Amino acid sequence: MNIALPHIQSALDFSTTDLTWVVSAYTLTFGGLLLLGGRAGDILGRRRVFMTGILLFTLASLLGGFAQEPWQLLAARVLQGMGGAIASPTSLALIATTFPEGPERNRAFGVFAAVSAGGGAIGLLAGGMLTEWLDWRWVLFVNVPIGVLIAVLAPLYISESERHSGRFDIAGAVTSTAGMALLVYGFIRAADEGWRDDLTIGSFAAAAVLLLAFVRIERRAREPITPLKMFADRNRSGTYVIMLSLAAAMFGMFFYIVLFVQNV
Secondary structure: OOOHHHHHHHHHOOOOOHHHHHHHHHHHHHHHHHHHHHHHHHHOOOOHHHHHHHHHHHHHHHHOOOOOOHHHHHHHHHOOOOHHHHHHHHHHHHHHHHHHOOOOHHHHHHHHHHHOOOOHHHHHHHHHHHHHHOOOHHHHHOHHHHHHHHHHHHHHHHHOOHHHHHOHHHHHHHHHHHHHHHHHHHHHHHHHOOOOHHHHHHHHHHHHHHHHHHHHHHOOOOOOOOHHHHHHHHHHHHHHHHHHHHHHEEEHHHHHHHHHHHHH
16 A cells, blocks of 8 residues: 555645555554454454454455545545454464464464565555556455455355453543544644644643543453553563554655655
């Protein structure tokens, strides 16, 4: 998707600042709902949840490809993030439940890791070719036949997992995702309107309220989506900070390098 950003900006009349939401809308939704997607697989059945996520991602890709206005594409990207957050954690869990422990499961995880890494590299090349030879919309349309094929084949080769009892921490997922979205919106608006803009300040204030509410919810929840005790370990917390910083630097770098190389 990053490769197609300059073409999307030109076709849908995005400003450079607003264009960041094409990436952020997916990333925030995906990250905010990822743990909830894993919980859904445990409670409702992993194959069922996996197929639901794939179909939602496929539908969102189709809708995004037909987008005629910026808000339509951003809405589709949010749906893509939801579908990805539902499907991704269950795909790993399905490997653990489908393959017996030992060499066979190790090979399956190895293949999954190789395909994931290779897919990222191939996706950049494929995205560039589709954008250059066809249209930026095909970066989204290409997901449709792949998603339909996966949804058709999944029941034939993947058995349903055992369901487990549990609770959905909807409040935690909503407050964390909305809080981070408002925080990002505040930074993006500050770049255009300045730090003293009323809406900028309001966004930061609302983000602080929601994120504090998230912490309070997680402390009181019987089955929190993010157990806060995970952060009690200094080494683990340091690892989380490093991974967050690395991802933030990489996403920022990819976004501006794509625009610079294609426009300058």
